[in-house]
Amino acid sequence: MAHYKEKPTLLQRAERLHPYEMLLYLGMLSSGIVFLFLALAFLFSSRNLLVGMNQTLPVSFLVSTFLLIISGLTATSMRIAFTEENTDKLLGSLRTTVILGFMFTSLQIVGWYELKVKGIVFAGIPSGSFLYVLSGIHIFHLLGAMVFGLILYFQLRKSRKDEIQKLLIITNPFEKMRVRLFTFYWHFMDGIWLILFLLFALSF
Template sequence: MNAQQNTIEPAETRSINPKVFTMWLFIVSIIMLFAAFTSAYLVRKAEGNWVEFQMPSLFTYSTGVLILSSLSMHYSLLAAKKDQFNALRISISITFVLGLLFLVMQFYGWIQLVEMNVFFVGNPSGSFVYVLSGLHGLHLVSGLIVLIFALVAAFRLKINAKQLTQIKICATYWHFLDALWLYLFVFLLINN
């Protein structure tokens, strides 16, 4: 028998891009954080002394804005795959502006809460709304930072059909943040 015939080829190992892996670890940690807060919300609500109030109308409108931003982010990815550089830059910019608009609307939603006499300090029902929306807003700021890096890379032509990792990370994270807000918004509507 030939020695070469007895040699077993090692199986091909699969690897994941370290940046993609880091993003997924970050997403999982965010999921765990918000799962803990929404669980605490339900436990505290069950204890009683819970003030019910309407969610600010601006939270509904800001949800629509965030959905639009998800659509523009998806278009960014499609443009990158087709090397449509101007469309890529424009759609990332639109996503960024819509993300900023969402944060501004959330802030004014907090003002609506104050006008309804729902404060951060006081009944826990209001505190939870501020904490959940505020933490999501903080994570959305991190998403805006990721968008800035993607926009700079798009202007430098570092995002193209052969180099999609950065825009895929950006799109995945942005869509996750949008889905997270949808979950939180529906959760607060149902459980308030």
């Protein structure tokens, strides 16, 4: 008679996670809750006043959204490169992802200036204030990912010069986990911003 293994419970799967994974998932959960409540607050903060101002969404927000979507593709390319043991491709994708992240951040700040020019200031109507708060908190979370990405990049770049060290990193489950967690978190932040951008776009 065939024996079937019982599927591990959610608690058992959580116990098997690396501490870094557990911290990241808990952080993402708490961040998701914060964004959810702030987004709900934005929805109920007289968004019709934004429409009444007869203004349009900042162009910088639109361009930065496009760049963040591209960065999601380069982040995916990172995981593929690691699987293929292609260090050069991995470094290139990681570098591009982080650069696009910095460009996104810069354009978000330009977007704040555009909002101010349009008469939507931080201390103005509540819905306008939430535009600054939501995009600002998103930038703060993304900056953490970019700092981690830079650390990962220089560590991988340093190991590339030594073939033995390079082999150890490529075959190391811990390094694989770090790359996976980085890309997973990056896609999470991509998804958060796309939802926020959609809310912003529907409010103008």
